[in-house]
Amino acid sequence: MCLFQLGEVIPFAVHLDSFHTSEFEFHFRIVTLDAKFETAMKQLLLSFCRYNLWANQQIINTLQLLPPDIVDATVPNSFPSIRKTIYHMWDAQVIWLGRMQGISLTTWPSAEYGSDFAGFDLYFIRQCEDFINFVETRHESFFESICFYRAINGKEHQTRNGDIILHCMNHSTYHRGQLITMLRNLEVVELPTTDYIAYNRLVQESNNVV
Numbered sequence: 001m002c003l004f005q006l007g008e009v010i011p012f013a014v015h016l017d018s019f020h021t022s023e024f025e026f027h028f029r030i031v032t033l034d035a036k037f038e039t040a041m042k043q044l045l046l047s048f049c050r051y052n053l054w055a056n057q058q059i060i061n062t063l064q065l066l067p068p069d070i071v072d073a074t075v076p077n078s079f080p081s082i083r084k085t086i087y088h089m090w091d092a093q094v095i096w097l098g099r100m101q102g103i104s105l106t107t108w109p110s111a112e113y114g115s116d117f118a119g120f121d122l123y124f125i126r127q128c129e130d131f132i133n134f135v136e137t138r139h140e141s142f143f144e145s146i147c148f149y150r151a152i153n154g155k156e157h158q159t160r161n162g163d164i165i166l167h168c169m170n171h172s173t174y175h176r177g178q179l180i181t182m183l184r185n186l187e188v189v190e191l192p193t194t195d196y197i198a199y200n201r202l203v204q205e206s207n208n209v210v
Contacts, residue, residue, distance in 0.1 A: 042140050045162060048169040049135050051199045053128040056089075056172065058192035059179055060121045066188065071117050075182040078175070082182055083117055089175050090124050096168040097131055099149040100161055106152055135165060 063071065063082070071083040079085040087110035094109045113120065143162035150156055159167075176194050183191055 039140065041143060041162065042135070042138070045143060045165050046132065046135050047200075048166065049128075049132045051196050052169050052172050053125070053132060054199050054202075055176055055194040055196075056128055057125060058194050059086075059176060060125065062183070062188075062190070062192045064121070065190070068117070070186060070188075073186055075185050077178050077182055079178075082179060085175055085179055085182070086120075086124065087113070089172050090120075090127060092171050093127050093131060093168055095152075096164055097127075097134060100134070100147050100164060104150040106150075106154075108152070131168075 071086075072081050074080050075082070077085065079088055091108045091110050095105050098105055113123070138161075143160070143165070145161055146158050147161050147164055148156070148158045173196075180191055180194070
């Protein structure tokens, strides 16, 4: 339990006997969290969300240049095809965003999507944009607040919103790595670069343009 308020001046005494110093009093001020730090946290989360959009777009751009049936080729991995891996990434982003909006889905969103992969890229990319727009419009305090939700199996959980966003972006990064490996196993030569540092360099170059 906190016994004082942020910004309150609290007098107290300190004994420095080991230094043979007489007792003295001083005032210690508890300061509020610096606004720049709060803004930096939001900007970091936004940076990961924007990177997620960029990296997923690189994957989609590559797939659009390949034969349509390659997305359903069987490749041993967490999910047995490119299509199912991307569907899983989309499912996770939709579900986690919904939870932060107070909606706990009970089914996987992709289960309601048809078998035609054509056009799915628009759903996928738009959802990445929706995630960015959501984070952009949240106050810094939102990222420290707790999200209460139910998993698809009905079990109740609670997680800090900032951690949810980090988890979701990291989750997509993990499966993008699998997609690159799957494409290599399918003998695709021209593969996209999806490293965060590559995205960061592009942002820096863009900011340096007068």
